[in-house]
Structures are given as structure tokens and as C-alpha cells.
Amino acid sequence: MFRAQRPRTAQLTPRQGEGPVTGVALLLPGGFIRSRRAPVKAAELGLRGLAAELTERGRPYGLAVHLLRYRHGGWNGTDADTAVDTRWALDELARRHPGAPVVLIGNSLGGRAAFWCAGHPSVVGVAGIAPWLPSGDAVEQLAGRRVLIVHGTGDHSSAGAALSLEYALRARRVVPDLARYEAPGGNHYLIREARDISALTTGFTLAALGAEPAPPTAGAGAVCARLPARA
Template sequence: MFRAQRPRTAQLTPREVDGPVSGVALLLPGGFVRSHFGPLRIAELGLQGLAAELTERGRPHGLAVHLLRYRYSGWNGADADTAVDTRRALDELARRHPGAPVVLIGNSLGGRAAFWCADHPSVAGVVGIAPWLPSGDRVDHLAGRRVLIVHGTADHSAANAAQSLEYALRARRVVPDLARYEVPGGNHYLVRRSADINALTTDFTLTALGAETAPLATGAVCAPLPVRS
């Protein structure tokens, strides 16, 4: 009952800022390994708190916040539908906001799309929240981007913590200041630490866009998630 009707094309929610846009946060929700149903509404709802915090703190800096509603709620093998939709959305954002840098923020399935599309010329940074990062996904294209990964140590889903750790260790060769935070005992959904994750992600996003400077731990792939003050 949480699957929305499939749109004919992927859709960007309206930008959450008035006036000139100097940067963009693009939220990419989770989904399934395979599915041709429409976007998973409950996954979209799970990003509402983060979208609200990004909007509130980013408004003085001209940050536009969008969520992408995919055509399908699945990656779907070689079709990589989620990544295809993300790349098209990045092209559209570049058309709407020429020169505005983008931070991709992907949860679970959306995390893989975020990392796949990090080579788009508009992308300044990538965030994966419990991202699905299968072994073998490329990392060289992350050079020049800022990278943040957050994962629960008890996430044993398809998007498990061991895979994101392996990915982070490989990616650190091209992104030496990559930051990966762990939630001890956290499962895939990380609901109990959502306030901390939202604050950390917003700090990272504004820093990656040059709007603020946050004291983020970098270079560590197993740092504990900080507690929101």
C-alpha cells in the first residue's frame, strides 16, 4: 500500500527556497533491488525530516532542496533505472540552476544511485545513508568530490555495513578525507539516530557547498556517529 502510482517520467519535487539558487541538495530515497512498481512512498516520507532541516538551515545560503521521485522503485539489474533517473535529474537541475553545485544525498538504494552519478560535472559532494554499495562498484570517479557515509553496524540487509566499509576503504585512495560514521547496533533504518544523522548530513552539505564550515571528522572509515548537541 506504500507504492505510489508509477510516473511516466522521474519527477523532482518543487525547490524549497525563494530567490536565487546558489546550491542544490538532491535527495534520493530507497527502494528495492528489483521492482517496476512506482516510487516507494514510505521511503520518501523517511527523508522528510532531513529535507526540512536542509531547507531551514540552507535558506540563508540559497540552498534549493529537491527529492527525486523515480519512475520505478527498483534498480532493475543492468537497466540501473534509479541511476538513469538521477543522472537525468542532474541534467535538469543544471539547466534550471546553471553553475549551482549539487550534493547528492542517497538512502539505501538511492545511495547507490548517488555514488554512481558522482561524476556528473555539477556534483560537489555525495552522502550515503545506509547506502547499497555492492562489491565492485567503481570509486575512481569520486576524485575531487567530498564523501560522507553513515551506516549502522547491525545493518544486515542487502545494503549492509560490511559492503559500505569495503567501498569506503577503496574510495579513500581517491578521496583521502572521506568520512564514514558508524551507528553502533544500528539497523538499516536508523530511526533512533535520525536527528543526529540529519544534523551531520546538513553540516556536510553546507560545508561541501562552501556555505558553512563544520568540524567534521575526515579520513576515518569507522568513526562513531556524533551526538547532536
Template sequence: MFTPRERVAELTQWQGEGAVKGVALLLPGGFERSRRGPSKIAQLGLRDLAGELTERGRAAGIAVHMLCYRFGGWNGAAADTAVDTDWALAELGRRYGDVSVVLVGNSLGGRAAFWSAGHSAVVGVAGIAPWLPESDPVEQLAGRRVLIIHGDRDRSTASAARSLAYARRAREVVPELVRYEVPGGSHFLVKRTADINALTTDFVLAAHGEGPSPATAATGGGLGTPLPSRSARRR
């Protein structure tokens, strides 16, 4: 009798060499509910970011991994995406020992990133158009660096309004939390991908102690600071 193989979460291979001093863990998007496999399109959406993180983080010993979930959805109380993220954090500890981790999540992955931020290895959390329901906790963010990027016209389930409300609550725990908005941006921020990838990479490196934080200008200010362009930040 045929028995279907149980799905397991997996980490993509690290494309580097030498000693690992820190990790960037990328968490792709998905669906509110789905017991099918993870979304390949969502994984491809983080490919360029993974490439930039790998290139710029290589000299600092930053390993970049993407998490391939068991299922494509959060699935209510099962919180499958968060369960897989917790597994990945434990696996990274097994592979690399006591190294710092920055979680970078898009949409569904953003919820998992913020949900699992309380893990002792996590030093920073970045959400790109993250799905942040009103019921989700914020206390686990204490002591972490936090970045949120959202299109101001995102009215999906992972809406800009929800991430703004979450950021207001989280600011009580993390006063340095920074939230940027992409003017005219919907949930899919393809027109500003280069700017988002550059800022997110700056954030990840800074959280690992490699370079200054790119968010200084927005820290303590409004939670709808317009996303700066890559060229403007280099002037």
C-alpha cells in the same frame, strides 16, 4: 485502445525563493528489483532531512529537491535509479544553470548518488545506509567530498560490511572520505534520525562552502568512527 501512460521521473518543488546558489538532491531508498512505482514510505523517510536542509540552507541559497523515480528498483543492468539521477542532474542544470550539487542518498538512493558522482556539477556525496556493491566503481568520486553513515548491525543487502569495503577502496581516490557508524544500528536508523539529519545538513552546507566540515575529526582516521550526537557536536 487504452495505452498506459509512460512513467517519468520528477523532482519535488523547491520550497524557497530568491537566487539559487547550490542544490541538495535527495535520493530515497527502494528495492533491488521493482518495476512498480517508487516507494512512498522511502520518500517519507527523508522528509525531516529535507525540512532541516531547507530551513538551514535557505539563507545560503540552497535549493532542496527530492527525486521521485520512475520505478522503485535498480533493476540490474537497466540501472533505472541511476538513469533517473542523471536526468535530475541535467534538469537541475537546465533550471538553475552552473550551480553546485550535493547528492544525498539513502539505501538504494545511496548507490545512485555514488554512481552519478562523476557529474561535473557534483561537489559532494552523502550516503545514509547506502547500498554499495563490491563491483561498483570509485574513480568518479575524485575531487568530491564524501560522507557515509551506516548502522554497524546492518546486515541487509545494503550492509555495513559492504559500505566499509567500498569506503576502503574509495579512500585511495578520496583520502578525506569520512565514514561514521551508528553503534547497534540496523538498516533503519530511526533512533538516531536527528543526529544523522544534523550531521548530513552540516556536510551539505560545508560542501557548498557554507561553514566548516563536520567531519574533520574523522578525516584520515578509522572508517568506523561512532556517530556523534547533536548535542556533543555543539559543545
């Protein structure tokens, strides 16, 4: 007889960081528009450097860094599996770290989940790295949150830069200080720009949590500032 397979469950990686938790960075990796298979491990590897920098710079402030492992590798239409798992993770983090504010950091597919779930009461900031933001996605849930978007101008994937620009322009109605940076010529994977994006995103995260002063932003009314290089 064949044993029925147990349904996969979403999981949070063990906390990176130490000491009492005063804030949380939740990393949401990329994936596919449609897939019921297990997530691809390579998507996690792309966030490894960012996780390390968040852990190191956030250590003095009690920052807990977690990565979410989804049940499925895809969004899957109206099921919105990635967003469902992200909401579960936010509720679980509220249970583990009561009262700790959360910054959502999503790459590609994970970027859409981050923006969808920004209205959760624990969330104070949302960062999207080459986020997949289809036309028509809601923006009202961003009110009161800090927002960062980083995209390569050479990203012509289904999560292209033109979509995040359109989204940012609409989101300005509810997030006047939204910051959106472009990496000239950068493709969807932004490998060459990874160190600069890691530094920018870490600074944004710590500022959103009140741990460090806010880094320079794209400026009022601007949504196409060039990605600042690491000092």
C-alpha cells in the same frame, strides 16, 4: 478498448527554499533491488526530516532542496533505472539552476545512485545514508568530491554496513578525506538516529557547498568513527 498506459517519467519535487539559488541538495530515496512498480511513498517520508533541516539551515545561503521521484521502485539489474533517473535529474537541475553546485544525498538504493552519478560535472559532494554499495562498484568518479557515509552496525540487509566499509576503504585511494560514521547497533532504517544523521548530513552538505565550515570528520585513515551526537 483498453487505453495503453503512458510510461512513467522521473520527477523532481518543487524546490524547497527561497531566494536566488547558489547550491542544490538532491535527495534520492530508497527502494528495491528489483521492481518495475511505482516507488513506495514511505521511502520519501524517511527523508522528510532531513529535507526540512536542509531547507531551514540552508535558507540564508540560497540552498534549493529537491527530491527525486523515480520511474520505478527498483534498480533492475543492468538497466540501473535509479541511476538513469538521477542523471536525468542532474541535467534538469543544471538547466533550472545554471552553475549551481549539487550535493547528492542518497538513502539505501538512492545511495548507490548517488555514488554512481558522482562524476556529473555539477556534483561537489555525495552523502550515503545506509547506502547500498555492492562489491565492485566503481570509486574513481568520486575524485575531487567530498564524501560522507553513515551506516548502522546492526544493518544486516542487502545494503549492509560491511559493504559500505569495503567501499570506503577502496574509495580512500581517490578521496583521502572521506568520512564514514557508524551508528552502534543501528539497523538499516536508522530511525532512532535520524535526528543526529540529519544534523551531520546537513552540516556536510553546507560545507561541501562552501556555505559553512566543514564539520568534524572521521579523521585521516579512519572509516569507522562513531556517529557524533547532536549538540
